[in-house]
Amino acid sequence: MKDLEGDWQVERLSGLLPPMIGIWKRISGARGSTRLGSLPGVPFRLEQRERYVALIYYPPFSMLVDELQIQPDGSWLGRSTFAGRELGWFWMKRRWCGDGKVKDSTRM
Numbered sequence: 216m217k218d219l220e221g222d223w224q225v226e227r228l229s230g231l232l233p234p235m236i237g238i239w240k241r242i243s244g245a246r247g248s249t250r251l252g253s254l255p256g257v258p259f260r261l262e263q264r265e266r267y268v269a270l271i272y273y274p275p276f277s278m279l280v281d282e283l284q285i286q287p288d289g290s291w292l293g294r295s296t297f298a299g300r301e302l303g304w305f306w307m308k309r310r311w312c313g314d315g316k317v318k319d320s321t322r323m
Contacts, residue, residue, distance in 0.1 A: 216245065216261050216268055218285060223307040225249075225293075230303020232295055239310060240270075283307070 248256025270281040
C-alpha cells in the first residue's frame with residue numbers, strides 16, 4: 216500500500232457519483248481522508264483485499280467503501296460502493312505542482 220501514500224487528484228468517470236471538482240485524497244500509511252479543497256477531510260482506513268485496496272470510511276460514512284486497483288501508469292482506478300452497491304467509477308492520479316514535482320503534502 217506504499218504506492219498509495221501521498222496526495223491524489225480524483226476525477227469522476229461514471230455512475231451516480233457527483234462531479235468531483237476540488238476533490239482529492241490524502242493517504243499516509245494505513246489511513247487517509249477524502250477532501251474538498253482545504254476543508255477537513257472525511258477519514259478512512261485502508262485494507263488490502265484479494266484483488267484491490269479498500270478505502271473504508273469511518274462512521275457516519277461506514278456504508279461507503281472505495282475499491283482501488285493500480286493501473287500500469289501508477290494511477291488508480293476506483294469503484295465507489297454504498298452498502299455493497301456500485302455508485303460509480305473514478306480515477307486517481309498524483310497531484311503535481313507546476314514544476315512537475317509531486318506536491319509536498321506537509322505544506323497543504
